[in-house]
Amino acid sequence: MAEQIIWYLEMRDPKAHHARAMPETLGVVECEIPQFELNRFLYRLVGTQWQWSEMLEGDQNEWRAMVESDAHRTFVAYYRGAVAGYYELYRPDGVNVEILYFGLVETFIGMGFGAGLLSHAIDQAWRWPGTDRVWLHTCSLDHPAALENYQKRGFEIYHEEVAPC
Incomplete structure (x- = not known):
């Protein structure tokens, strides 16, 4: 059975953030009016190449309620004008923000957007x-390059585990 390593990373102080400027050609907009179908679309658009599937298989009503x-x-x-990437923030306890999903559309990987977009998320x-x-x-x-990008922005690993793929 194939295995994967899962790393859990955290940042406990905003001063630990080693920000990277966002490219001027990249614009980021918050979806202030939740649209569950938009989140499903973005999850597929960005996540298919990385085998994201867990949310598509789970209870769609729970996912909708979260979004x-x-x-x-x-x-x-x-x-x-094209979607280049996205991220979701989730803070159910009011103090711990999870960068729940983060990524670039495959077409835009390698264009220097990742570090700046991650800094925006942080x-x-x-x-x-x-x-x-x-x-x-x-x-x-x-x-x-994902783990390295997270660490360069100031995240530190606090837990690591091996799990089946």
């Missing part, structure tokens, strides 16, 4: 009033 809750925020990155997480900690997880099935 439509006040604890959830969605941001979409655009390049020349900034938005820390600007959410009441945030004490920002965290995320990634795995060995993700883009080869």
Whole structure:
């Protein structure tokens, strides 16, 4: 059976963030009006290449409730009018913000957008009033530069596990 490594990373102080400027050609907009179908679309658009499927297989009503809750925020990155990537922030406990999903559309990988978009996500997480900690997880099935990007922005690994693919 194939295995993957899952890394859990956190940032406990906004001063730990080693921000990278976002390219001027990349615009990011928050979806202030939740649209569950938009989140499904973005999840597929970005996640298919990385074998994201768990949300598509689970209870769609639970997923919809999460997306439509006040604890959830969605941001979409655009390049020349096209969706270039997105991220979701989730803070169900009011203090710990998870960068729930983060990624670029395959066409835009390698254009220098990843570090800047991640910095935008981190900034938005820390600007959410009441945030004490920002965290995320990634795995060995993700883009080869993902873990390094997270660490370069200031995240530290706090847990690692091996799981079946």
